[in-house]
Amino acid sequence: MSESQKQDAQKQGAVQTTGHAWDGDLQEFNNPLPNWWVWSFYATVVFALIYWVLYPAWPVASTYTKGVMNTITFTNDAGEQVETHWNTRALLLRDMQEGQHAVRSREYMEQVAAASYDEILADEEMLAFTRSVARGLFGDNCAACHGAGGAGVMGLFPNLVDDDWLWGGSVEEIQYTLAEGRMGFMPAFRETFDDQQLDSVASYVLSLSGHEVDAGLAASGNQIFQGEAGGCYYCHTSEGTGMKSQGAPNLTDNIWTVADVPGAQDHDARMAAVKKVIREGVVREMPAWQDRLSEDQIRLLTVYVHQLGGGQ
Amino acid sequence: MIKHEQIETNAGLLIALTMIVISIGGLVEIVPLFFIEDTIEKVEGVRPYTPLELRGRDIYQREGCYLCHSQMIRPFRDEMLRYGHYSLAAESQYDHPFQWGSKRTGPDLGRVGGKYSNEWHVAHLLGPRDVVPGSIMPNYPWLLENDLPYSDIQDRLRALRTAGVPYSANQEEYEANVERFGEEVAGQLDILNAEENLVGQALNGNYDGNRGRITEMDAIVAYLQVLGTMVDFGQYDQGYFVEFR
Numbered sequence: 140m141s142e143s144q145k146q147d148a149q150k151q152g153a154v155q156t157t158g159h160a161w162d163g164d165l166q167e168f169n170n171p172l173p174n175w176w177v178w179s180f181y182a183t184v185v186f187a188l189i190y191w192v193l194y195p196a197w198p199v200a201s202t203y204t205k206g207v208m209n210t211i212t213f214t215n216d217a218g219e220q221v222e223t224h225w226n227t228r229a230l231l232l233r234d235m236q237e238g239q240h241a242v243r244s245r246e247y248m249e250q251v252a253a254a255s256y257d258e259i260l261a262d263e264e265m266l267a268f269t270r271s272v273a274r275g276l277f278g279d280n281c282a283a284c285h286g287a288g289g290a291g292v293m294g295l296f297p298n299l300v301d302d303d304w305l306w307g308g309s310v311e312e313i314q315y316t317l318a319e320g321r322m323g324f325m326p327a328f329r330e331t332f333d334d335q336q337l338d339s340v341a342s343y344v345l346s347l348s349g350h351e352v353d354a355g356l357a358a359s360g361n362q363i364f365q366g367e368a369g370g371c372y373y374c375h376t377s378e379g380t381g382m383k384s385q386g387a388p389n390l391t392d393n394i395w396t397v398a399d400v401p402g403a404q405d406h407d408a409r410m411a412a413v414k415k416v417i418r419e420g421v422v423r424e425m426p427a428w429q430d431r432l433s434e435d436q437i438r439l440l441t442v443y444v445h446q447l448g449g450g451q
Numbered sequence: 452m453i454k455h456e457q458i459e460t461n462a463g464l465l466i467a468l469t470m471i472v473i474s475i476g477g478l479v480e481i482v483p484l485f486f487i488e489d490t491i492e493k494v495e496g497v498r499p500y501t502p503l504e505l506r507g508r509d510i511y512q513r514e515g516c517y518l519c520h521s522q523m524i525r526p527f528r529d530e531m532l533r534y535g536h537y538s539l540a541a542e543s544q545y546d547h548p549f550q551w552g553s554k555r556t557g558p559d560l561g562r563v564g565g566k567y568s569n570e571w572h573v574a575h576l577l578g579p580r581d582v583v584p585g586s587i588m589p590n591y592p593w594l595l596e597n598d599l600p601y602s603d604i605q606d607r608l609r610a611l612r613t614a615g616v617p618y619s620a621n622q623e624e625y626e627a628n629v630e631r632f633g634e635e636v637a638g639q640l641d642i643l644n645a646e647e648n649l650v651g652q653a654l655n656g657n658y659d660g661n662r663g664r665i666t667e668m669d670a671i672v673a674y675l676q677v678l679g680t681m682v683d684f685g686q687y688d689q690g691y692f693v694e695f696r
Contacts, residue, residue, distance in 0.1 A: 159456065195696075198483030215690030226696035231526040231537070232689055238528065279533050283583055284571055292582055295574060424568040430685075431535065431566065 194225055244272070252435050256310040259442055266442070273443030276436055280428070289447045293399050295423070300448045303394040305386045308448065312383070314441040320427030323386045325374070327420030336363060340371070341413040345400075347379045348393035350409065397421050492541045492695045496681040498632050499545040499616045500674070501639040502604050502649035503656075507674025509607070510667050511550070514591060521552035522561040522678065535562040536684045539692065545616045557588055562679030569658045572672045594668040595659060604645045618642050 157167040171177075191197065194206040205224035212222045213232040223229045235241055247268040251259060259265045278287065285291050289299040297305060305323065306316050332340065336359075342352040343360025363369040365377055374387035381389035388396055395401055398416045403409040428437060458465050484490060500508060511517070524530050526537040538561045543549040567575075571582065576594055579586035608618040618640050619625040628637035639648050653665040658672035 198479070198487065201486045203483070203487065213690070213693075216688040217690075219690075221690050221693070223693055226693065227526045228537070228693045228696050231528065231531065232693065234528050235531070240528065275532075280566070283567060283575070286584075295570065295582070422570075424570065426565065426568055 244268075248435060251439065256438075256442065256445075260310075260445070266446070269439050269442045270446070273439040276432070276440055277443060280432070281440075289444070291396075293395070293402065294397055297396045297423075298448075299444055301394060302448050303389065303392060303396075304383070304448075305381075305388055305396065307383045308445070310441055310445050313444050314437060316425060317432075317437050317440055317444075318427065318429040321386055321425040323421055323423035323425070325387070325416070325421040327418065328369070329418050329420075331368065332363075332417070336368075337414050337417060338410070339363060340369060340417060341410050344379070344390055344413050344417075345409060347391045348400075350393075351406070397423075489695050490540060491544060492539045492692055494539065494541050494682050494687070496683060497541050497544060498636050498681060499611070499618060499640055500677070501652055502601070502608065502645045503652040503670055504674045504677050505607060505611075506599060506601060506604065506649065506667075507670035507672070510594070510671045511674060516560075517550050517552050518554060519556035519588070520558070520560045521550075521555050522559065523551035523553075524559055524561045524679075530559070534559050535679070538679070539682065540695075542679065542682060545611075547611060547614050547616065560675070560678055564676050564678040564680035569656075569672050569676065570660060572675055573659055573668060576668065576671070594671060595661075595666055597667045599653070599665045599667050599670050601646060601649050601665075604649055605642050608642045608645050612642070 155169040155171070157169045159167050191204070192207060193209045195203055196206070197204045209225045210222050211225055211229040211233055212220055213229055214236055215221050221229075247265070251265055251269060254262070254265060259269060277285075277289070281289075284296040285299050286296075291298040291300075302308065304312070306312055306321055328337075328340075339356045339360035340363050341360070342356035343358075343364050346352045346357040346360075364371040364375075364379070371379075374382055374385045375390055376382055376387075379390040381387050388394075393400075398412045400409050400412050403412050428440075432440070458468060499505075522538070522543075524534045524536070524538045531537060538551075542561075543551065573595070575582050575588075576591045578590050578592075579588040609620070612618045612620060617624070617628060617631070619628050619637070620642050625637060625641055628640050631637075632640070638644065639652075641648070650665065652673065653669040654662060656669070656673055658670075658676070659666050659668035
């Protein structure tokens with residue numbers, strides 16, 4: 140609007156002024172808000188008034204208005220029905236108890252909880268349910284270490300997809316691993332062995348899984364492995380086939396979990412990888428989950444892990 | 452009566468009245484919290500941070516971890532299923548400032564304590580992609596390189612004591628802490644022994660996997676490992692926490 144148009148409009152009273160006059164003739168235009176805006180504004184005011192009545196809103200002295208005609212009933216751990224004013228904590232409890240998701244999964248959950256592992260493993264429907272729930276649990280709790288697919292990280296976190304187990308691949312053993320956690324421990328032999336001895340033992344260890352090594356070194360390594368100085372047999376058994384109660388791996392199967400032998404290009408690198416483990420030892424912790432996850436969740440995960448790799 | 456014009460032409464009056472009007476919202480929201488008793492849940496186990504954990508918290512803030520991580524599990528189904536029990540007000544009562552946050556580029560850390568091993572945290576902080584291939588979290592290699600400075604630890608505890616955190620500065624306060632938290636915790640909260648406690652916990656816990664040195668890594672892992680672990684939720688009926696809302 141040009142200046143003269145504005146003045147015209149003002150003269151004709153088409154645009155109101157606020158009535159203020161400054162310096163004699165300076166006036167303020169008053170352009171009223173559009174109707175839709177004004178009414179939307181009143182609507183929000185009305186909404187707020189209704190909200191204040193129905194929901195917790197205003198502090199009063201040492202308490203607050205709790206809302207009327209708006210209660211939530213949930214079941215507490217003691218099995219009693221509790222009715223309370225509307226609040227997000229009660230809402231959550233009710234949602235976990237009666238919500239759509241909760242009701243849908245409870246049916247299966249109860250079925251799975253009541254079934255034995257054998258029954259679950261034999262039932263396609265229960266297995267499908269287990270897989271779908273456990274995949275989420277695995278992603279939230281286990282994937283950071285064992286990888287999204289369970290393949291682990293060489294040296295740090297074991298592979299759960301293969302059928303080689305440190306602590307055992309039966310459902311009972313897996314459940315124990317998850318509930319109680321595991322501490323993989325092998326002492327460091329830095330102080331025990333000199334370089335020559337280290338070369339010998341490492342050669343022997345590699346020979347166990349069929350690698351080409353210096354026969355003389357391997358023979359003296361065998362002595363150390365079976366003798367008191369090394370004491371390797373104590374955990375890995377004299378055949379080198381490992382011991383589940385110690386979490387000691389089988390050294391004869393050419394499947395590696397700490398020593399990065401598969402990633403080694405040549406004989407020297409393979410020797411270096413094995414010697415590193417023997418020199419430095421291993422301390423690896425699998426956390427315990429029984430305080431974080433429910434018994435049922437651990438059961439679901441047990442089945443899932445069992446299915447991932449070659450469960451036994 | 453004051454006319455509109457009088458207010459508009461008197462800057463001092465305009466400022467004063469504007470301040471009154473805009474403070475009403477704040478007063479109505481904040482003041483009642485000082486009087487409503489039942490907002491902080493009464494739970495056992497919540498204690499102030501030990502000196503080492505506190506230094507870890509300082510580093511957490513220095514590195515800006517809060518820019519990507521919240522520490523506030525909200526009372527929603529999805530969050531309960533992923534992170535565990537929703538956070539309680541009581542759990543951050545000794546946090547100055549609290550680390551609730553709302554920006555979640557990474558996951559909430561409110562209950563990350565005990566979820567992973569120390570080794571995992573060290574590997575993850577040094578190079579997140581070594582353990583979580585798709586991670587966009589930055590590397591923090593200097594945490595393991597830097598020795599942890601702790602000569603000012605007593606001053607740090609004193610500052611928090613001024614803000615109301617019950618670190619004890621004398622025998623009387625120490626005994627009150629024994630009463631309240633038990634002997635072991637009370638010992639950790641004693642300002643005069645702060646340096647000893649810090650060194651002791653770092654050497655004992657060996658959080659960074661290197662007993663020879665006390666690094667910033669020791670402190671931050673000790674801090675991460677205690678997050679959300681103080682309250683034993685098995686001890687309380689779910690319905691109990693509803694009473695505080």
